Amino acid sequence: MTTTPDLLGGCQCRAVRYRVTGAPIAAALCHCSMCRRANAAPSVAWAMYQQLQVDFLSLHPTVYESSPGCRRGFCPRCGTQIMFAADYLPGLVDLTIGSFDDPDALAPAFQYWHAERLQWVETVEQLPSYAEFPPSEVLWPG
Ligand SMILES: [Zn+2]
Ligand SMILES: [Zn+2]
Numbered sequence: 854m855t856t857t858p859d860l861l862g863g864c865q866c867r868a869v870r871y872r873v874t875g876a877p878i879a880a881a882l883c884h885c886s887m888c889r890r891a892n893a894a895p896s897v898a899w900a901m902y903q904q905l906q907v908d909f910l911s912l913h914p915t916v917y918e919s920s921p922g923c924r925r926g927f928c929p930r931c932g933t934q935i936m937f938a939a940d941y942l943p944g945l946v947d948l949t950i951g952s953f954d955d956p957d958a959l960a961p962a963f964q965y966w967h968a969e970r971l972q973w974v975e976t977v978e979q980l981p982s983y984a985e986f987p988p989s990e991v992l993w994p995g
Pocket of ligand 2 (some may be wrong): 889
């Protein structure tokens with residue numbers, strides 16, 4: 854029998870650190886406009902856990918009520934979005950997969966709020982891609 858190893862994560866400045874124990878209930882990519890605005894990102898990958906599976910190791914995220922009954926937690930020092938909790942999801946907490954030390958350990962299984970996605974996310978995979986920062990002729994052609 855295999856057991857899921859504990860996973861660690863936190864914010865960019867490392868003031869907020871957390872550990873999760875056991876497998877997530879779900880891992881998914883959200884395209885809703887609230888996540889997009891809060892994270893200033895086209896979409897947000899979330900891993901859902903029971904609150905009992907999540908331990909904050911030092912500083913707790915600062916909580917902002919983004920809509921009635923919905924709370925978003927972020928680092929008060931560097932602003933990294935860390936968590937989401939809502940009255941309609943009692944006992945559960947979502948963590949941003951991008952804040953995990955190994956985000957590749959949590960592959961999304963589905964997308965949701967797909968009706969609110971940005972239209973251009975459909976074509977991103979077809980764009981020219983550069984392994985690192987693009988060469989100057991790409992940024993400033995001619
Ligand atoms: Zn921070
Ligand atoms: Zn969302």
